[in-house]
Amino acid sequence: MEEETQEQPAPPTSSRSPTPPSIPNGNQGASDKVLRRACDCCRKRKVRCDGAEPCGPCKKAAIRCAYLQPPKKKGPKGLRSARVLHALRTIDDTASGGLPAPVSPREHHGAFGNWGWTSATSSPMQVDMAYGQPKSVPPDQQYYRDHAPAAMNADPRSYFPPQQPVQPALYRSYTEPVPILPELPMVLAPILNESKSQRLLGDRFLHYMQLFFGHMFPSMPVIDRNLYLDPRIYADTDTLGTETYCLLCALSAATIVQLDASTPLPYLQPHNRPTDDIFAKECLRERKSYDYITPTSTLSCLTSFFLFAYYGNHESHAKAWFYLQEAITFAETLNMDDEQTYAKLDPVEAQWRRRLYWLLFISERAYAVQRRKRTRLHLSIALPAVFKSEDPHSLNGFVNLITLFSAVDDNFVSAWRGSRRQSLYNEAWLANTQKQLDTAALALNNISETQHLDISVTREWLHVLAWQIGVSNGLIWGMEEAGAGMRLEYPIELARRVVQITNGANKVALDSHGIGMEQKLSDIAGCLADVLRCTAGDTSATYMEGKQYLDILLRTLSSIRGKESRYLKPLLAKMEAPLGHEVQDHHHHQHLPVDSPQHPASFQHTVAVPHDIGHEIIVTPPEGGLRPRTWSMADSVGMLRTLSMSGNLGMPFLVVSGEEWEWQPRRPSGRVYEEVEMRDGGDGGWGMVQAV
């Protein structure tokens, strides 16, 4: 019933049906003509593909040849001239304060300095369909605009304009049934001031939607790009269903905070620059106007999820957790945790729901660990499809993340919450968990850098957490062979990997993970700092290496997402506090141009990364020329004991009092920063949307 994807794979079979190798006019053999379809790898590598089953270049390079990536639709889309015209007009308007400027945009370098022609077209530029072609609005359409939407609004379900019949992607709408409607009016009158609508204008959404799909979709592949990037839905927000509108608001809010300073947000109207607050507020306002609970829909669930993301990024943890729980409750109401339900759904819809379920799963696990909460969702349904999906690469990454978090089992969560039941997490469990983290997510080739980063850093982060669980529970002491990596050096090794991962990373990719990345990095750095502190004064190679990594991590945090991370100062403070003389200690050290901790922002990216980033890292010792040495087992155990008792780890910890082990009261958070429940009203004093 869906559009047929005539392009779809069938790669393993001998020859693809639409015979790409034979070119219409060209003489078969003489490969002078361009191939109709290059294989995925050749496409990526930008090399000539011969279209064979394992194609030549792939065979030569010994890589897996496939034709999975569905080709996108070619040709212009949407209203052609109207769109361009309006885009130009908008730019002129914004640049010249609303006056129609007859200047060609190419030579226009007014107040809007740096918009380039190319970036204007290729990068998300808002296309405001609310304005339209200059020439008149036919009266009937005028009428339509004023009246049809009202009818639509009566329907609490979502509305989307009819889509073109042919879509390249396998997956499509993820929404309520689409009512059949006459064509959406494409040419609309300028929004009238007296419009009673309170809603935000649609053009803003499109922009953030593009950002979302550009940066966040791979880790949240839960909405249909074909649907939500269609400018037509944003033509008039009044025609949107209430639920959809809420979702758009929540999603925009989340996108803005998450990408924050990391991505240029070109849509900066000087006067009414849209901020995340406005969107979040608007979402909640709209939600109050109808019953969003009773006819439970995936849209409500998504909305709650994005509210969670929004508040989470703002470190409003109570609210974030609340909305995550709300989303989970919706999911449960929809029986999304029950494999049975999926059989009854339309397969496409089922896939979208699976993704949503797993997204909630991941988020819950991650957040539960961070905030020491309980989890409700389990590995109860099958994973979403990867290869048959519209975006196998992203989905591959997504599924990898799921597998990673599968290692975070209930024991992990309860251990991290400070459960006393030692039996739950013995050495075997710990070793197993660590192993599981490593075996998960092996197939990481072929996925985007952004996702790769997310997965890799998350994995190391979970390693760190697991290690801390081990240390805090005294697991290391019994482990002669340190099978689960329960060694003092372990965090240093982890840090090495993290540094390798993040140092080579593209800044934008690193930054697009929002605060989550900062949290993980700071957790890792915090643990590393603890370990180093135990060994303060040591000048062994391992120690120096660790110092360097810590330094690099701190630097990364000092300039992450375009500013200094809020976790940096507390981290530095923590390092300095009880035992922390190491920062000053090494002021003179040539390899570590550490600024005084009071001015972390002045860190520069001139880090001398150890050359041999492989195994045995040789770090030239400071002037003194102390011989490198490694810690003996006895040293390690002693230090680990210190560490576990010093209570610096994020974990709840054991102490010895008399003859008995005792649990110290749980520390509020594994992280070393003050809880921020309210956003500091830095911008314009939108107090966070209060009440409910």
Added chain:
DNA sequence: AGTTTCGGATTCTAAAGAAG
């Protein structure tokens, strides 16, 4: 020297708009 990567010229396609 052999490989890999990737900017971007070029080609291809389908949608939009014009003309008949």
Added chain:
DNA sequence: TTCTTTAGAATCCGAAACTA
């Protein structure tokens, strides 16, 4: 309808950057 124009996707050349 058919024809023309054009946005945007796709291919893949060839220079530059790596690697051995």
